[in-house]
Amino acid sequence: MLNIPENAKWAQEGVTVAGGRKQGTTINQLCYPEGLFVDDHQTVFIADWGNHCIMQWKKDDTNGKIVAGGNGRGRRLYQLNRPIDVLIDKEKNSLIISDQGNRRVVRWLLVNDKAQGEILIENICCYGLAMDDQGYLYVSDIEAHEVRRYKLGANGFTLIAGGNGKGAGLNQLNYPTYLFVDPQQNVYVSDWNNHRVVKWIKDAEEGIVVAGGQGHGKGLAQLEYPNGLFVDASETLYVADWGNHRVVSWPQGAQQGIIIVGGNGRGINADQFHYPHDLFFDQHHNLYVTDYNNRRVQLFSLKIDS
Numbered sequence: 676m677l678n679i680p681e682n683a684k685w686a687q688e689g690v691t692v693a694g695g696r697k698q699g700t701t702i703n704q705l706c707y708p709e710g711l712f713v714d715d716h717q718t719v720f721i722a723d724w725g726n727h728c729i730m731q732w733k734k735d736d737t738n739g740k741i742v743a744g745g746n747g748r749g750r751r752l753y754q755l756n757r758p759i760d761v762l763i764d765k766e767k768n769s770l771i772i773s774d775q776g777n778r779r780v781v782r783w784l785l786v787n788d789k790a791q792g793e794i795l796i797e798n799i800c801c802y803g804l805a806m807d808d809q810g811y812l813y814v815s816d817i818e819a820h821e822v823r824r825y826k827l828g829a830n831g832f833t834l835i836a837g838g839n840g841k842g843a844g845l846n847q848l849n850y851p852t853y854l855f856v857d858p859q860q861n862v863y864v865s866d867w868n869n870h871r872v873v874k875w876i877k878d879a880e881e882g883i884v885v886a887g888g889q890g891h892g893k894g895l896a897q898l899e900y901p902n903g904l905f906v907d908a909s910e911t912l913y914v915a916d917w918g919n920h921r922v923v924s925w926p927q928g929a930q931q932g933i934i935i936v937g938g939n940g941r942g943i944n945a946d947q948f949h950y951p952h953d954l955f956f957d958q959h960h961n962l963y964v965t966d967y968n969n970r971r972v973q974l975f976s977l978k979i980d981s
Contacts, residue, residue, distance in 0.1 A: 685962050691974075692719060693719055694970045708972060710804070713956075714763055729741070742770065758773060774792075775802065778798055796814065812826075814854075820837050821851070852865045853953060855905060866901070868900075871886060886923075895931035899916060913954060920948040922951060923935065
């Protein structure tokens with residue numbers, strides 16, 4: 676896990692590193708970017724929900740590259756249908772994709788001669804993805820209101836969180852979206868319709884509210900439809916607070932969050948978002964955010980005190 680300094684601050688104006696040229700289908704545009712993943716070379720991988728593809732954007736490139744899908748909306752193995760999250764499996768040199776419109780999770784090798792995906796999981800209303808250090812894959816199901824863990828190549832799954840019907844109880848979830856799993860296999864879940872982030876300690880039968888849970892609103896103790904998550908080594912939680920157009924940090928045990936970028940109203944300016952969807956920190960602690968309705972990915976550099 677990243678060890679982000681407790682007093683870290685980020686530039687308040689983001690730099691567009693992908694998209695930002697209105698909605699479109701050309702390789703310098705995005706159409707409703709959702710989940711993202713950033714590799715060790717600061718290459719950004721984006722689930723482009725509206726263009727039914729995964730885009731790769733290398734550092735300082737003007738144009739992106741389609742690395743999965745991009746063959747129209749469909750369910751054939753060379754197509755995707757509204758992909759919503761993506762991660763990299765380094766061991767297999769591949770992408771794992773939440774292909775939500777097709778109700779499946781697929782693997783797509785990161786090599787030029789592989790022009791189609793492989794189905795890993797079927798018949799699931801998948802949303803967020805996470806992978807732990809042991810190679811287990813975690814998937815949220817927004818219909819069953821639960822989080823499942825899969826051992827790839829084996830049958831069945833283990834229920835990790837929720838699974839007790841839609842609701843606001845501590846053993847329930849209501850439309851779980853993005854996930855984060857720590858080295859101890861504790862799982863953090865964005866509980867979208869409950870306006871909270873819940874931590875499920877490994878093998879627990881109910882979760883612990885670690886952010887929000889005070890109804891939807893813009894107060895610092897509240898979240899409004901939380902989405903993308905990231906947790907650092909000190910267990911500080913970072914949340915894409917979708918409905919409040921901001922990214923907040925929530926130190927372990929804190930009763931309220933801290934706005935780290937955004938929070939300046941909905942808009943198109945460099946210090947604004949129009950529904951921030953997902954977030955990721957690279958190994959240099961720079962922050963990347965998918966800015967959904969602005970069709971762009973914004974980079975907020977770590978500020979280093981002189």
